[in-house]
Amino acid sequence: MSTTFRNYIDGTFADASDGRTLDVVDPSTGDVYATSPLSGAADVDAAMAAAAAAFPVWRDTTPSVRQLALLKIADAMEARADELVAAESRDTGKPLHLTRSEELAPAIDQVRFFAGAARMLEGRSAGEYMEGMTSIIRREPVGVCAQVAPWNYPLLMAVWKFAPALAAGNAVVLKPSDTTPASTVLIAEIIGGVLEELELPRGIFNVICGDRETGRLMVEHPTPAMASITGSVRAGIQVAQSAAKDVKRVHLELGGKAPAVVFEDADLEKAVEDLIVGGFFNAGQDCTAATRVLVHESVHEEFVAALAKAAAGTKTGRPDDEDVLYGPLNNAGQLAQVSGYIDRLPEHARVEAGGHR
Structure with missing residues (x-):
């Protein structure tokens, strides 16, 4: 119905x-x-x-x-x-x-x-700034x-x-x-x-x-x-x-494009854990989502491998599934926009996990 x-x-x-x-x-x-x-x-x-x-x-x-x-x-x-x-x-x-x-x-x-x-509205002091007059902000x-x-x-x-x-x-x-x-x-x-x-x-x-x-x-x-x-x-x-x-x-x-920065002395396991939530919660449809990660070159490969593994293991599904982190993208327009990022991947980039509906 x-x-x-x-x-x-x-x-x-x-x-x-x-x-x-x-x-x-x-x-x-x-x-x-x-x-x-x-x-x-x-x-x-x-x-x-x-x-x-x-x-x-x-x-x-x-x-x-x-x-x-x-x-x-x-x-x-x-x-x-x-x-x-x-x-x-x-x-x-x-x-x-x-x-x-x-x-x-x-x-x-x-x-x-x-x-x-509603009962704690900001107040301002009143004063006599001109002779015989009281000034106040209401x-x-x-x-x-x-x-x-x-x-x-x-x-x-x-x-x-x-x-x-x-x-x-x-x-x-x-x-x-x-x-x-x-x-x-x-x-x-x-x-x-x-x-x-x-x-x-x-x-x-x-x-x-x-x-x-x-x-x-x-x-x-x-x-x-x-x-x-x-x-x-x-x-x-x-x-x-x-x-x-x-x-x-x-x-x-x-809207914004929020970066996360991972330094060489970071706890990589904790960084991955936090970025999975920060990036995938609400299917990434969030103005504060971690949508790009800048990683120190000395830990880059190790971090990418760990993040890709965690991403691949992140579960999506129907709303009544209590074991999922996020559901679908909200609408066809948003799906097309996100899919377009994959379709237009530059030569230097590669997909490490996912990349499909």
């Missing part, structure tokens, strides 16, 4: 206004298991209007109210842990046991962290935040975006990746329930599903005061250029 995901706007789940949809693929099987809205300008307008209308009420709440809401959201996430883990694993192909221990547990803890931060929320999350950590990235924004009194319009909407839509259901219980405006948190064009429409929309994306350097440049037109604030978390 196919699943249908929907946008969440002002407390109501809805399809895209023009009925367009995207297929959602289970990366473990390659099968389409769901559809999600391909949202356009009208949907983005509706979500931004809802957030803008709800923002003044949320802005004027006390830190204790925002803290209580976030604590209840964390409790509700914990109560629905099995559903969140299943949704995240289905969309990403990640092992269930690692998703629960390494992602869901920290995500819940991080919501609680920002609940505490911290205020910026307004509506347009947030675009990636597919490598959909649940964690959603938390890292919405939790601090809500804690500070902002309203949110959040877009998950087109390949991984499941956990974000479930979070919308959870947050909506908490806001309804506390009689708070549900328009402070909205979820819009869609593709890159949907994200562009969100970032370029005149309503948000801040745009936040996690993505490529090219995407970051585009967002910065767009934001400059109306001086939006930006929060950019962009």
Whole structure:
């Protein structure tokens, strides 16, 4: 039976206004298991209007109210842990046991962290810098935040975006990746329930599903005061250029190419052990993944042999296999990109382990 995901706007789940949809693929099987809205300008307008209308009420709440809401959201996430883990694993192909221990547990803890931060806002001293006048810096929320999350950590990235924004009194319009909407839509259901219980405006948190064009429409929309994306350097440049037109604030978390350095006096066994996790966890789909290793020439051959042996023995498989370190690459585009590295191997390079699907 196919699943249908929907946008969440002002407390109501809805399809895209023009009925367009995207297929959602289970990366473990390659099968389409769901559809999600391909949202356009009208949907983005509706979500931004809802957030803008709800923002003044949320802005004027006390830190204790925002803290209580976030604590209840964390409790509700914990109560629905099995559903969140299943949704995240289905969309990403990640092992269930690692998703629960390494992602869901920290995500819940991080919501609680920002609940505490809501009551620990940074203060600045006041002073008399002009005769008869007192100067003070006042911290205020910026307004509506347009947030675009990636597919490598959909649940964690959603938390890292919405939790601090809500804690500070902002309203949110959040877009998950087109390949991984499941956990974000479930979070919308959870947050909506908490806001309804506390009689708070549900328009402070909205979820819009869609593709890159949907994200562009969100970032370029005149309503948000801040745009936040996690993505490529090219995407970051585009967002910065767009934001400059109306001086939006930006929060950019962009891709990198993280090196590891192995010196001649290193414990090679420990280095290999750490690099297997650092390189292969989440199938290497991580901005902090150890994607290249620089090794001192005196230990190069020994290290390469040890790393290749360990890599060859690293297990991948289905999400329900508790003996695997990582699952499949998330989507066909990423598979093609990674496969291309092998196809374009330079003459001086050689494959020591793997090199095939």
